[in-house]
Amino acid sequence: MRLVVLGAAGRMGRNLVRIIEETPGVTLAAAIERKGSSVLGHDAGELAGLGEIGTLVTDALEPVLADADGILDFTAPAYSISVAELAAQHGLVHVIGTTGFSAQDDAAVAKAAASGARVVKSGNMSLGVNMLAVLVERAARALAADGFDIEIAEMHHRHKVDAPSGTALLLGEAAAAGREIALADASVRARDGHTGPRPAGAIGFATLRGGSVIGDHSVIFAGEGERIELVHRADDRAIYARGAVKAALWAGGQAPGLYSMRDVLSI
């Protein structure tokens, strides 16, 4: 399967190039960066710490799509939406790891998936986080009648631009599904000043940013006199890149549509 990596010089882009190079059954079709980027013309393998692989970074996405099967996209929402439209036109697999989408952005991606793209979109492509989401949904369902409050805390590196993280929202959706409610009706995404007591049934979010933290997430079920904490800590961005490549290989065999990592992993 020939895969195009967008944002190839980014933190995730470099990991994607490394994982493609070591995974049987996939090859790097092109490495893309935006017009004017200082890395255009550089070897994508050099950027990824592999040495020369002969694929030079280019800003010309459309010409490479005719010879590609899929696109791996960890960039920014507006760009991911425009690429989803191209993926639909070319009938390609589009794996979207980008986070920070609005509801309107999500609708645009769903439209592209309904027009011919095979889209896998997830706030977190790792096996561990998607397994955690299964556990969170199960715990939220089992504890629904017992008055446990749900709080989701996340910490990421100082460069992260969106909050709460895509993973925190994915875990919030899992908790809401367990309680059979809509997350939008229950989520409390910020607290400041005299907030009053915690609303019953709220799903709260807390965001920390600093240093080089790759991604830590905790889902806390706080009851009367006891507390359950379900935690995932990422030690290496390769977990996301491996998940993205797995998603691309899986989506290649699916009908056009919008899929999640839980679909890919069958969990």
Ligand SMILES: NC(=O)C1=CN([C@@H]2O[C@H](COP(=O)(O)OP(=O)(O)OC[C@H]3O[C@@H](n4cnc5c(N)ncnc54)[C@H](OP(=O)(O)O)[C@@H]3O)[C@@H](O)[C@H]2O)C=CC1
């Ligand atoms: N779902 C998952 O498992 C994971 C998701 N992510 C998400 O992936 C995204 C990227 O994260 P990360 O790699 O750390 O970020 P980086 O900033 O390191 O990389 C982003 C890359 O995308 C490029 N890019 C951004 N906007 C555009 C645009 N409009 N047009 C063309 N290229 C663009 C950047 O280029 P430039 O530098 O020129 O802006 C850069 O090369 C984030 O949304 C993050 O939350 C991250 C890890 C895992």
Ligand SMILES: O=C(O)C1=N[C@H](C(=O)O)C[C@H](O)C1
């Ligand atoms: O920006 C990041 O780094 C990450 N983003 C994703 C998110 O928003 O949850 C996934 C992971 O936590 C790393």
